[in-house]
Amino acid sequence: MDMKLESIVLPVADVDRTTAYYEALGWRVDAAERADGLPIVQVTPPGSACSVVFGVGLAAGAAGSARGLVLSVADLEAARAELTARGVEVGEIFHDASGEASYAETLARAPGLDPGRRDYASFASFADPDGNRWQLREVTAQG
Known part of the structure; x- marks a missing residue:
């Protein structure tokens, strides 16, 4: 059975700042939505099949x-x-x-x-x- 890594979740403190940072790296913004009033963003590095997802409170660890x-x-x-x-x-x-x-x-x-x-x-x-x-x-x- 094939398994492909779809995404990873990053712990961040400021979603807008993080989005701007990864956009400046040339990463594609795939989605920017709100869930329960909080922003959730998905970005993908150029050429990657795996995306990075972040939003305040999404990851278990502390920001960074x-x-x-x-x-x-x-x-x-x-x-x-x-x-x-x-x-x-x-x-x-x-x-x-x-x-x-x-x-x-x-x-x-x-x-x-x-x-x-x-x-x-x-x-x-x-x-x-x-x-x-x-x-x-x-x-x-x-x-």
């Missing part, structure tokens, strides 16, 4: 508490440059000093791209206005 949000990109340097040009504070590119391709939150960081330019081994990170943490991860293999 989301971690481990990963965006795969074919060219990490180009993606970082584009986000930076859009006003996003993106950290420097890094890779795992141990030589492992792993999740960026748990690795030993070394500056720059992975020397072998392996998939899943080079990263850069940024946070939205509430502090929800995103990782850019370079993946060039198609699967």
Whole structure:
């Protein structure tokens, strides 16, 4: 049985500010509705089949508490440059000093791209206005 990740829910404090932030990243606004008088917004990164949903009180965690949000990109340097040009504070590119391709939150960081330019081994990170943490991860293999 195929299963596709449809959406994730982000904890945010200010829906309008968050909507403007993700729109400035070039993400498509799929829906902006009200439920019980509160705004609910769904946005989708370019090329993604998974959307991000946010609204005050939708997520169980505190605003800005989301971690481990990963965006795969074919060219990490180009993606970082584009986000930076859009006003996003993106950290420097890094890779795992141990030589492992792993999740960026748990690795030993070394500056720059992975020397072998392996998939899943080079990263850069940024946070939205509430502090929800995103990782850019370079993946060039198609699967």
